[in-house]
Each structure stands twice: as C-alpha cells, then as structure tokens.
Amino acid sequence: MIEGLAENLGPWGWWILGLVLLVAELAAPGVFLIWIGMAAIVVGAISLGLWQTGWWSWQVQLLVFGVLSIVFAIAGRRVYAGRGEHSDEPMLNRRSESLVGRTAVLAEPIAEGRGRIRLDDTWWPVMGPDLPAGARVVVVEARGRDLKVAQA
Template identity: 30%
Template sequence: MAWWLWMVLGFLLLIAEMVTPGLFLLFFGVAGMVVGLLKLLGVTGPVWMEWVLFSGIAVVSLLLFRKPLLARVKQRSGEDVDRLEAEAAVAMEDIAPEKVGRVELRGSPWSARNVGASDITRGQRCRVEHVDGLMLRVRAD
C-alpha cells in the first residue's frame, strides 16, 4: 500500500475517534500514521509486513496506553463537577428528607436528593454536599 494511503487511513481513524467514545480508534489511527511514515522511509518491507506492523503497533499501544489515558480523561472531567460541592443552590420545589426534587444551581436546574433531616421548602437555600453523576446531594442551609 502507498505511504499516503496509510496516512489517510490513520487520519480517518483519528477523525472517527472524535465522534465515538472509548479511546479505541485513536490507537489504530496512530498506528496507521506510523506505518505510513515507516513506508515513506522505506523500512516496512512487503505489504503483509505493513499489516503486521499496523496490527502490532495498534494492539500494543492500545494495551499499554488506553487505561492510563481513560483515567486521565475521567479525572479531568470530574474536576469541574467536584467544584459544585459546598455551593449554595435554591430549591425549585419542596423536598422532604431522603426524597428527590429539583434545585437551581448556577442558573441550571438539577435533580437533588435531600440528605438532611429537615424539609427543604421551595425557594430555600441549600448546600451541595456531594455530586453523584447528575444527582446533587443537598442539605438545608
């Protein structure tokens, strides 16, 4: 295969990675570009060797780097949500203890569970104690 075909394949796989979750196609895209570069330098050998290199580079890099990259991405995405803890929200409806209702925080409505012992009435301020996915754990202020 021509070197530029490997580069195009790698580039298309990298674009596909941007629209699919999981950091999976990234490694195949990089492998395609590496094989394209090696082909350009003339060190790949026959076509079957190019495919072996492509597969080997993709699988080895996937096994070595996917888990650390996923952990890093998850860590970054959690940082913004963690900043919501200890902030004040306003109840949009009455929320009994251990029940779920709606609160407004930073101008956006959120689902919230009242983890306190007292009722939270509509319009009352409450504190975010914990963020659990898209659910806030709140307590009356």
C-alpha cells in the same frame, strides 16, 4: 497475483500503502489507521535493504507487516490512553460534580426525599431529608443530574 504485484511495485508498494493509510486516517480520523500505515512504511524501509535476499518473500513481508501493525496499535493505545488525564479544568464537562460543596436555598421543599434548588441559572433536582422551601442546603454528592443535599 499478489506475488506479481509485489515484484512489480517492489519495496515502494509498502510506501504507497502506508501513505494511503495515513491519508485515510486524515480523512476519517480514528487513531487506528495511523498505526497500520506506520507498519507499512516500516516494512517498506526494511524491504529497501532486504529486497534482493531470497528469504524476503511477500509471505514474510505480510507476516512482518501483520506483527508490526499489532505492535504499533498496542503501543499507540498505551501512549494515547494516558493522555488527557491531567487538565487545568478537571470539572469542565462535569457540571453537576462541580457543584459539590456549594450552598443554596431550596426553591421547592424537599418532600418524600425530592425537591429543587436553583444554582446560577439552572434548576436542579435534589434528593435529601424533608426540608421546607427556603431552607439552606449544601450539595454533598452528584448522581448524574440529581444532587444529594444536606441541611447547611
């Protein structure tokens, strides 16, 4: 069955498979099908030149396709792994970390290591030494939503 399909479609079957996979990547983006689609297109391009040779059977084509899919997926992962590390706004989605170094006034006293401050328009739970309400504190560390403070 596979042999008959490979003979009937010829090298163009790989091009069709590659284009279908690329369209599927557009429909359901995940940056994975693109590499398999590219491997299919490359096998189709190689098949155009090697189709008439006796050794370029469908088994060899599948083997080359599998190897190229793995190679392209690994190469693509390495390319995309380094993207997005450098940003002009490194603290954009890390709001609590962007507060480190800011000073505030305690809205509620720190009792037993816990209190609250108000920075901008948000109330933040804080951890630190026991201090009365109204004391000035500086944010020294961010742990999730909790801020660690010290007396300013």
